[in-house]
Amino acid sequence: MPQSEADTALSAMLRPRSVAVIGASEDASRIGGRPIAAMLERGFQGAILPVNPKRDRVQGLPAFASVAELPETPDVAIIAVPPALAEPALRDLGARGTRAAILFTAGYAEMGAAGAEAQARLLGIAREHGMRLLGPNSLGLLNAANGFYGTFTSSLERGYPTPGPIGIASQSGAYGMHLFSMARDWGLGLSCSITTGNEADLTVGDFIAWMAEDPQTEVIAAYSEGIRDGTRFLAAVELARRNRKPVVMMKVGRSALGRAAAQSHTASLAGDDAVTDAVLAEHGVVRARTTDELLDIARLATRRIYPVGNTLGVLTVSGGAGVLVSDAAEAVGLPMPPMPEAAQAALRADLPFCAPQNPVDCTAQVLNDLSLVSRFGEAMLGEGGYRSALLFFTHAGGAPSITPRLREQLRALRGRYPDRLLVLSALADPPQLRQFEEDGFTVFADPSRAVVAIHAMGRFGDAFADAPPPVLPEVPALPLPATTPSEAEAKRLLAAAGIATAPERVCADAGAAAEAAQALGFPVVMKILSPDILHKSEIGGVLLNVADAAAAREGFALLMRRAAEAAPQARLEGVLVAKQLSGGVECILGINRDPVFGPVAVFGLGGIFVEVLRDVALRRCPFGEAEAEAMIRSIRGAPLLLGARGRPPADIAALAQMLSRLSVLAHRAGPGLAAIDLNPVFAMPAGEGAFAADAVIEIAEHAS
Structure with a gap:
């Protein structure tokens, strides 16, 4: 695809032919001196143009008094001067036609309104x-392949990275360089490392998109405190997914305290963490909980084996390790199906005291007969068919008397199954570890960490697999009212979108209420009807089990009195009389507009499941019925809908249709829609439909 203007600017920023350093320093330990020193040391081939009005030379290079005096227009400029000088410098660079600027300068949006x-x-x-900005408040970036070090990080004093396939993009400067330093210390090869700071212009998402097209980057690791532009970010991770480039991300701000810290640190919008989790998973991004986990996953991803429908087979010399790995696999949801019975019998015939179920324990006998490794491994991969295998050899893997012969067995296994993800857990000296790695095996000391990384490879594989596009139901674009409507009006809008509700009537007086109740059939539900009273139960505005006409008359008067006492300013439209449903499973369906990702659908069971257990599924709108059904089946309480303990199964198809239609309605409604709450929805027995018994549609305050 042709490069966009943004792609061109980012390429100029990471692969410049010339760089100006505004505020260049002779002192290589100062912020304005570190980039120059690093580029000189690493042999950057482009022109380095120091700008310093007080010096003729900086670190042996000719210096220039101003941007106007530069002998050429730099592709990129590093701005390392105080805020009072940064603004005119940027203006001068723009006048020269510089395409990109890296702003080390701090004191902007992270400091409050004046800084913003x-x-x-x-x-x-x-x-x-027409210039693109990195920062302000950025620690800069580096490209290990070409020696461009547009950063003032002190981590380079401990060494430079080996060029390689992993790219890092981080909103935080200091933590981004913490990731960079750990990756370098682990010996991971890096293509680039970028810190975006306040993201006045360019974001982590923009650099993910750039790395998704960069031939030097095969794996993308990201750190974010808040996703500033959800649309750009999702386009970036979708591009990476289409190009089969895994994205592993630390998105911090899970806690309320963490979200507050993110706001003060980079003035970012953190959004709701549960929504972020769901949206990242939907787009194939694996979310890492810790720095070690992020680097573990990135390291294993460089093998570029992403199993679809991942299953784990474990070959171990320790029964205890097998239990540990089994626990870890269950915790992350990585299947470990048992070996086929015939394969188990054959392994027992080979080694009567082995435990061949899975984990496959070949015991310490392997020390006497290393051919057991290939024989048992062949059975696991050939007959068991596992897409991934974890081979646990502990300290035996690093024993000089064993390592050479073990490598022979493992290389043979690797050669027969090049498409399988084979991972070792062993303790060995660095030279031996390098030998295993050169043979095509990633080695983990901790098998539990290996399991998490293996599971991530399967998630990437499933995300990269071609899937048919969702089939969206036909839902008309419905004009939203100017203000939040009453329940009756909300249900009329929903009915136009094909969302079924319980039979009901609007009643303006007690006589009409009695007549409606009689026509609908007892018992009925009676509810106060007002656009100003959305949460009716809180004021006693809902009456259940109204059993006859007289009770309906009395109920009308009672509801009107309660409303007048609790909300005297509320506009009252009368009382809603509805058929009281029974025999179904109560569910909650809703829409909330996330500030980052837009409308997000919520599904859960009613009562304790949502209020206490928070057992819900989330998905960004819109989506089809297949995706809706997957959401419904994903919750922990799904067995109650599927016929647990002799209950009749609920009408899952009707529920999925309602949820899908709701998602399309929300997507088409645009930003004027704040929320929809259908609670409860009765999922009737299979074939009998699903009906919303209550409905609230909230209009955004700015919509009017």
């Missing part, structure tokens, strides 16, 4: 000149 205004001015200058 100054940051907006910087962005305005850049936009005026």
